[in-house]
Amino acid sequence: xxxxxxxxxxxxxxxxxxxxxxxxxxxxxxxxxxxxxxxxxxxxxxxxxxxxxxxxxxxxxxxxxxxxxxxxxxxxxxxxxxxxxxxxxxxxxxxxxxxxxxxxxxxxxxxxxxxxxxxxxxxxxxxxxxxxxxxxxxxxxxxxxxxxxxxxxxxxxxxxxxxxxxxxxxxxxxxxxxxxxxxxxxxxxxxxxxxxxxxxxxxxxxxxxxxxxxxxxxxxxxxx
Amino acid sequence: xxxxxxxxxxxxxxxxxxxxxxxxxxxxxxxxxxxxxxxxxxxxxxxxxxxxxxxxxxxxxxxxxxxxxxxxxxxxxxxxxxxxxxxxxxxxxxxxxxxxxxxxxxxxxxxxxxxxxxxxxxxxxxxxxxxxxxxxxxxxxxxxxxxxxxxxxxxxxxxxxxxxxxxxxxxxxxxxxxxxxxxxxxxxxxxxxxxxxxxxxxxxxxxxxxxxxxxxxxxxxxxxxxxxxxxxxxxx
Numbered sequence: 409x410x411x412x413x414x415x416x417x418x419x420x421x422x423x424x425x426x427x428x429x430x431x432x433x434x435x436x437x438x439x440x441x442x443x444x445x446x447x448x449x450x451x452x453x454x455x456x457x458x459x460x461x462x463x464x465x466x467x468x469x470x471x472x473x474x475x476x477x478x479x480x481x482x483x484x485x486x487x488x489x490x491x492x493x494x495x496x497x498x499x500x501x502x503x504x505x506x507x508x509x510x511x512x513x514x515x516x517x518x519x520x521x522x523x524x525x526x527x528x529x530x531x532x533x534x535x536x537x538x539x540x541x542x543x544x545x546x547x548x549x550x551x552x553x554x555x556x557x558x559x560x561x562x563x564x565x566x567x568x569x570x571x572x573x574x575x576x577x578x579x580x581x582x583x584x585x586x587x588x589x590x591x592x593x594x595x596x597x598x599x600x601x602x603x604x605x606x607x608x609x610x611x612x613x614x615x616x617x618x619x620x621x622x623x624x625x626x627x628x629x630x631x632x
Numbered sequence: 633x634x635x636x637x638x639x640x641x642x643x644x645x646x647x648x649x650x651x652x653x654x655x656x657x658x659x660x661x662x663x664x665x666x667x668x669x670x671x672x673x674x675x676x677x678x679x680x681x682x683x684x685x686x687x688x689x690x691x692x693x694x695x696x697x698x699x700x701x702x703x704x705x706x707x708x709x710x711x712x713x714x715x716x717x718x719x720x721x722x723x724x725x726x727x728x729x730x731x732x733x734x735x736x737x738x739x740x741x742x743x744x745x746x747x748x749x750x751x752x753x754x755x756x757x758x759x760x761x762x763x764x765x766x767x768x769x770x771x772x773x774x775x776x777x778x779x780x781x782x783x784x785x786x787x788x789x790x791x792x793x794x795x796x797x798x799x800x801x802x803x804x805x806x807x808x809x810x811x812x813x814x815x816x817x818x819x820x821x822x823x824x825x826x827x828x829x830x831x832x833x834x835x836x837x838x839x840x841x842x843x844x845x846x847x848x849x850x851x852x853x854x855x856x857x858x859x860x861x862x863x864x865x866x867x868x
Contacts, residue, residue, distance in 0.1 A: 409742050417739045425727050489721035492692055493782075497740040498712035631694065 411506060414499035418507025419514075425484075426515065432477060437519050440473040441526055448530040458531035463593035466527050467586055470553065473519050474512075475575040478557030481508045482565035491565075491630070501626040505558060509622075512554040520546055538596045541603045545596065548611035549589035555618045556581050562629050585614050641668030641819055642702055642714050642789040644689055649698035651684050651845075658684040660845040661698070666823065666838075667853045668703065668789075671816055673833050673861065674825040676842035682825035683720070685842070686792045689823065690717045702790070713741070716788035718796045722779040726768035730759055730778055733767060734785060741786040749785060757781040758807060772799035780808065784815075791815060793824040797832060808832055833861055 426432055447465050451457070485491035494504050524546070528535050535542060560577050564570040588610040595604035622629075644666050651659040659681045666672055674682045687693045688700055691711065702711050717723075724733050734750040743749055754760040757777040767775060776799045783791065800808055812835050815822060826833065839857035841849040851857045 409740065414740060417736065421725070421728070421736050424732070425725065428727060488724055488726065489719060490723055490725055492690075492717070492719065492721075493723040493737065494740075495692060496690055496712060496715065496717060497737070498710075498742070499740060 409497075409499040409503075411500045411503045414497075414503035415506035415510060418494075418504065419510045422507060422511030423514065426511070432480060433515055433518060436473045436476045436515075437522050439476065440469040440519060440523055443469045443472060444523060444527055444530060453531060455532050458533050459597040459599075460594075462527065462531050462533055463590045463597060465531075466524070466593065467549065467589050469523060469527075470516070470520065470550070471579065471582065471586060473523070474516055474550075474553040474557055475578050477515050477519075478512050478554060478561045478578070479571060479574050481512060481558055481561040483561070483570060486565055495630055501630050502623050504630065505562070505622055505626050508561075509554050509558045512558055513550060516550050516554060517546075520550065533597055538601045541601070542593070542596055544603070545589060545592045545608065545611070548608065548615060549585060549592075552585040552589075552611060552614045552618060553582060555615065555622060556585070559618070559622045559625075559629065585611065588614065639706060639714070639789065642706070642821055643668040643670070644790060644821070644823075645699075645701050645703055646685070646688075647699045647701070649685075649688065649695045649700060651681075651688060651693065652696045658845055659688075659695075662842075662845070662847055663698075664840065664847060664850070665703070665853075666821060668821055669819040670853060671812075671822040671835050671837045672824070673836035673839045673857060674823055674842065675839060675860065676825075676848070679844075680842040681845040682842055683794055684845075686717065686719075686794050686823060686825055689790070690715055690792050692717075713786065714789040715792065716783040716786065716790075717792040717794070718776075718780050718783045719794045720798070722767075722775045724767050724775060724779055724782060727766060729764050729766055730754060730770070731763040733778065734782060737782055738785050743786060753781040753785055756807075756811075758803070773801045773804045776800055777804055777807065780811065784811070789820055791820055791822045793822065795826055796824065797826070805832070809835075836861065 444465065453461065482491065527533065557578050560574055564574045564577065567573050588607045592604050592607035592611060595602060646662050646664045649659055649662045662685065674685065676682055688695055728736065731750050731754065734753055735746055738746045738749055751760065754763050757780065759774060759778055767778065770778065780796060797805060797808060809832050812822065812832050816835050836857050838853060838855060839851045839860035840847060841860060849860055851860055
């Protein structure tokens, strides 16, 4: 069984499980929306302030949503020891990670489809003319977020207090990604939008490094 | 993708295997050679090391020291095609339907004719009328039957059973016994752990008793396990 094929089968299973209940997706979207709306009411920012602080707020909302979403990735495999069944199946260990990363990416992407327009409305930030470049930044930032989040979901799955442990671990490691994603997004929210290639390169490098590390270490990460 | 060829008979050997969990020693220098086609009853009280031995055989753990080899000399990749385990947990997704669970694992094992295999497996374990029900709606016995059906989907040659009869009712035990008899006739190697007497042990060709991580008694291949099993019956 090839990695891609096995990951696709796992992705289909994850999507089926989530879209059957939609619990995780709806809860997370509502939570992240509340963050955006409450900040809007609390600070009532001007257009200039929105352009300045909006990218940070937007990525913090994604970060909160992401850390909530990746938490059950491996935790839900604990209840009936289904992770054992996956580990016994004739597929590379990385396929398990890849399937879960892809599923988390889809979930977070769906959230962003709701959150970004809401942000645009509440903070009066026009997305006209920057959608394509913004999607590139969102893609790279989201990928890094789910790669790190999924790996740490596997690490913390056996831990007590994993709901607290995971965000603490993930937020620390994601600080560089957060800075890069915020800066890249901020470069698009200026009056003369121009994508900052330095930060985009940093995001790409971050994704490549952590994806490669997860591929190299996946066997050890799943070991008891 | 080239098909993986799996041997028709698989044995397994444990050579001075030790497994530690921190300061806890679960297995202490266990050496055991199980011939292809044997049905080994793994006996012993709670904490004797039965589950650890089975998990090591299933490649879910790596021994702290010692070696475990499949005697057919097949690769690790091919080994996964011929090993199956039924554990304490069901290894099933509660939020998937019975048929979806089996289809998912059939696909992961790269099996062909998934639909018909799933239907046959559900028919065999008596759950065909509940194929479309979520597993979380099943009783403990039904889950265990589905768990056994899942393990047998890919036609394993080495079957590892950890207290497999737990939760099975009279009808379930009868089905399980018939399944074991069929597998025995098919030369499937079976290692079944239990600390309680049940009818399925009557098929055992060898009994190995563990205590405190060591092999206490072993009737050996070709030996008579009845005395050890009778002792278990007497304890029960």
